Amino acid sequence: MIQHLAVVGATGAVGREFCALLEERRLPARRITLVASARSVGKTLRVAGGTLEVQPLTEATFQSVDFAVFAAGGAVSRQYAPIAVSQGTVVVDNSSAFRMDAEVPLVVPEVNAADLKQHRGLVANPNCSAAILVLVLAPLHRVNPIQRVVVSTYQAASGAGAAAMQELRTQTVEYLSGRPVRPVVFPHPIAFNLFSHDSPVGSDGYNQEETKLVEETRKILHAPELAVAPTCVRVPVLRAHSESATLTFEHPITVELARETLAGAAGLKVVDDAEQRRFPMPVEASGRDAVLVGRIRRDLSQPDGRGLQLFLCGDQLRKGAALNAIQILEALTQPG
Amino acid sequence: MIQHLAVVGATGAVGREFCALLEERRLPARRITLVASARSVGKTLRVAGGTLEVQPLTEATFQSVDFAVFAAGGAVSRQYAPIAVSQGTVVVDNSSAFRMDAEVPLVVPEVNAADLKQHRGLVANPNCSAAILVLVLAPLHRVNPIQRVVVSTYQAASGAGAAAMQELRTQTVEYLSGRPVRPVVFPHPIAFNLFSHDSPVGSDGYNQEETKLVEETRKILHAPELAVAPTCVRVPVLRAHSESATLTFEHPITVELARETLAGAAGLKVVDDAEQRRFPMPVEASGRDAVLVGRIRRDLSQPDGRGLQLFLCGDQLRKGAALNAIQILEALTQPG
Numbered sequence: 032m033i034q035h036l037a038v039v040g041a042t043g044a045v046g047r048e049f050c051a052l053l054e055e056r057r058l059p060a061r062r063i064t065l066v067a068s069a070r071s072v073g074k075t076l077r078v079a080g081g082t083l084e085v086q087p088l089t090e091a092t093f094q095s096v097d098f099a100v101f102a103a104g105g106a107v108s109r110q111y112a113p114i115a116v117s118q119g120t121v122v123v124d125n126s127s128a129f130r131m132d133a134e135v136p137l138v139v140p141e142v143n144a145a146d147l148k149q150h151r152g153l154v155a156n157p158n159c160s161a162a163i164l165v166l167v168l169a170p171l172h173r174v175n176p177i178q179r180v181v182v183s184t185y186q187a188a189s190g191a192g193a194a195a196m197q198e199l200r201t202q203t204v205e206y207l208s209g210r211p212v213r214p215v216v217f218p219h220p221i222a223f224n225l226f227s228h229d230s231p232v233g234s235d236g237y238n239q240e241e242t243k244l245v246e247e248t249r250k251i252l253h254a255p256e257l258a259v260a261p262t263c264v265r266v267p268v269l270r271a272h273s274e275s276a277t278l279t280f281e282h283p284i285t286v287e288l289a290r291e292t293l294a295g296a297a298g299l300k301v302v303d304d305a306e307q308r309r310f311p312m313p314v315e316a317s318g319r320d321a322v323l324v325g326r327i328r329r330d331l332s333q334p335d336g337r338g339l340q341l342f343l344c345g346d347q348l349r350k351g352a353a354l355n356a357i358q359i360l361e362a363l364t365q366p367g
Numbered sequence: 368m369i370q371h372l373a374v375v376g377a378t379g380a381v382g383r384e385f386c387a388l389l390e391e392r393r394l395p396a397r398r399i400t401l402v403a404s405a406r407s408v409g410k411t412l413r414v415a416g417g418t419l420e421v422q423p424l425t426e427a428t429f430q431s432v433d434f435a436v437f438a439a440g441g442a443v444s445r446q447y448a449p450i451a452v453s454q455g456t457v458v459v460d461n462s463s464a465f466r467m468d469a470e471v472p473l474v475v476p477e478v479n480a481a482d483l484k485q486h487r488g489l490v491a492n493p494n495c496s497a498a499i500l501v502l503v504l505a506p507l508h509r510v511n512p513i514q515r516v517v518v519s520t521y522q523a524a525s526g527a528g529a530a531a532m533q534e535l536r537t538q539t540v541e542y543l544s545g546r547p548v549r550p551v552v553f554p555h556p557i558a559f560n561l562f563s564h565d566s567p568v569g570s571d572g573y574n575q576e577e578t579k580l581v582e583e584t585r586k587i588l589h590a591p592e593l594a595v596a597p598t599c600v601r602v603p604v605l606r607a608h609s610e611s612a613t614l615t616f617e618h619p620i621t622v623e624l625a626r627e628t629l630a631g632a633a634g635l636k637v638v639d640d641a642e643q644r645r646f647p648m649p650v651e652a653s654g655r656d657a658v659l660v661g662r663i664r665r666d667l668s669q670p671d672g673r674g675l676q677l678f679l680c681g682d683q684l685r686k687g688a689a690l691n692a693i694q695i696l697e698a699l700t701q702p703g
Contacts, residue, residue: 179668183519183611185561185600199559203539223535223605224650225521227662227678232641236622236664236676245667258668260676262611264521267603269559275519275598277613286572305568314560326563328572331581332515332594340572340596342563 033060033364037096037120039111040103041065041076041085044193045125048353049100050078056357058364066092068103093120098364100356101125116152121363123154123356130155130247137250140358141297142169147362154359159351160184160240160263160272161247163322166350167276167343170296171289172252176281178337179258182244185266185273186228187313189347191216196269203267221267228263238263271313272351273344283336290327298350299324316344320354369396369700373432373456375447376439377401377412377421380529381461384689385436386414392693394700402428404439429456434700436692437461452488457699459490459692466491466583473586476694477633478505483698490695495687496520496576496599496608497583499658502686503612503679506632507625508588512617514673515594518580521602521609522564523649525683527552532605539603557603564599574599607649608687609680619672626663634686635660652680656690 036053040046046067053060065076067085074085086092088107093099093115101108101124108126115122129135136146137155142165147154157165168177188199195216202212202222212220219226230239237245241261249257266273294301302311303325311323322345330338345351372389376382382403389396401412403421410421422428424443429435429451437444437460444462451458465471472482473491478501483490493501504513524535531552538548538558548556555562566575573581577597585593602609630637638647639661647659658681666674681687 181517181596181613181668183598185521185602200543204543207536207540218644219648220650223603224648225602225604225609226648227644227646229644232644235667236641236662237667238644258670260517260613260666260668260674262519262613262662262676262678264609264611264678266521266561267559268561273561273600275600277517277596277598305572308554308563308565308568308574310563312555312560312562314556326572326598330596331571331573332517332596334594338596340598342598342600 033058033098033360035062035064035096036060037064037066037092037099039066039088039099039101039107042067042071042074043102044189044196044348045102045352048348049102049356050076052353052357053079058357058360064092064096090114093118096120098360100360102352112153121150121152121154123156123359125156125352125356127158127243129153130157131250137247138359139165139251139355140362141166143251143253144362147359156352156356156359157247157251158240158243159190159347160186160244160274161251162351162355163272163343163345164244164274164276165248165251166298166322167293167324167341168248169252170292171278172254174288174292175284177257177278178281179260179279180248181260181277183262183275184264185268186263187266187268187270187272187347188221189270190272191229199267199269217265221265223267225264225266228265237261268313269317270346270348271316271344272347273311273313273342275342276340277330278339279333280337280339284339286327286329286339289339293324293327298322301325303327311342311344313344316346319346320349322350369394369434369696371398371400371432372396373400373402373428373435375402375424375435375437375443378403378407378410379438380525380532380684381438381688384684385438385692386412388689388693389415394693394696400428400432426450429454432456434459434696436696438688448489457486457488457490459492459695461492461688461692463494463579465489466493467586473583474695475501475587475691476698477502479587479589480698483695492688492692492695493583493587494576494579495526495683496522496580496610497587498687498691499608499679499681500580500610500612501584501587502634502658503629503660503677504584505588506628507614508590510624510628511620513593513614514617515596515615516584517596517613519598519611520600521604522599523602523604523606523608523683524557525606526608527565535603535605553601557601559603561600561602564601573597604649605653606683607652607680608683609647609649609678611678612676613666614675615669616673616675620675622663622665622675625675629660629663634658637661639663647678647680649680652682655682656685658686
């Protein structure tokens, strides 16, 4: 039972989804405090059956708070999460600030809930693309160790926040009206376009999103040697990410075993009907808890039978962010 | 010099682009006949500085025609291309009907123009995704043989024709107005969505588009053993295809050599500015002849230095179809 829960970044895309899920999943909290940036203070939001006024973020925010979810970006987490932890608050942080810290568990509950036991007041919620990918990789990795993953993403606007989702809508209207398209949130047009993920690019040629996908996948799977070749791309989709993955296993694996394994895994739904051509799609993954996986086929380019290809879609705001954070809270507060 | 050129399927997306390119590239033809299906007969189109009335397709169409371009789908090509060839017409066929026929050259002029010498009246124009991919692979393959390609596509609506492009626009308006989205051309919603390529899926789990991409890439590159792992996906983009490719070479290769090689290759433009985060994008590839290639980086998942990753965009209607057909005609009629 949570005595006092704080939601930091309550008015953002992830924060709003988190509040909706609090109600949907009936996570019991005696008291809830919604926190957001100065320009949202005083707004009211409906959450868990009541209406709450948004509060400002101060050092005093966490005084009686036993659990806090941070979804306000890395800078806010870096500044305030340590303050909260020092006051005894257990923080679930959606930013990338602490994810690769060796002392901070990075958790997808279906995959590595046991890592929660080592927390020292701070648990990191993974990158959205990594969260939905490991949900598919983990059950396969358990039956036959995965050696290499080549993954290309098709990432929704929601990963860049509510303003980015609005920009996709607004730009689309502008484009269809023949008006000039003016990118504000994204560096490039997003309407009827796509582009390499808009995070900074390192000296190795990989952008930060790709580096996160590699490092976080390894950490969550406890597979530091796993080879990952990532390409992260932003597409004009609103809120579900898709990923095309080509896997190499240690031993030969059949499509049948892979499909059975995935069908029996928590958090997944196999959508793989070749005859009806029904496979995972963002519109069907949106607003759903389950990550959809399909197009499970033998990779004919790996003639030793150790290769599989598959395609997955997951709601970026749910399993990619808010749902996973709620599941971490559930695991922390409902042991056993 | 072409005496009499017939354009079959002149009112479709590829046919219209072909007519525009005839003018732009000043391909000399003394006489042009535009042919289309019954419902378009009698319409007039502007082409090569004049206005022409669309004619019906009959067995007599090709009597004085020395060159014909077919862009009206596989069924029309299968029925009428042999008739045209038997009457002495040289046919450039944009459909998939004859592409894998051992006696039919499948040509991207920058890559394998020499194969044109073996034609017996019929030359096949490749699948759009294959055409833009081989343009990037071929120069690299010449300096260091490619052994394996893992490729995920981001394919525009134009690949399914003009009606599909209109469906993307119409559905987008419906979606933004909160009206129900009604797929007609595509089997699934395309507005703010994406889906596994809508071609039939074979018993091996690959759809026809993927199988074409594998087989045609091998044929054009004269590399029957090349391993290709394809995933073809339709995205809500109007007319340029994108592809994420992960390559394995026979020998180690540096990013610098790859970039130099691609920068010096015909038909390509390297767009690879990590600092400004400018990489290939469909909106910048649209309406252009050059295929854009960038994000050229060492694949860290292949520690032996034999791996590269890159991203490319090419106009589906130009290099993916009409431009390549024009270039084939140019090579056939302007030898040397």
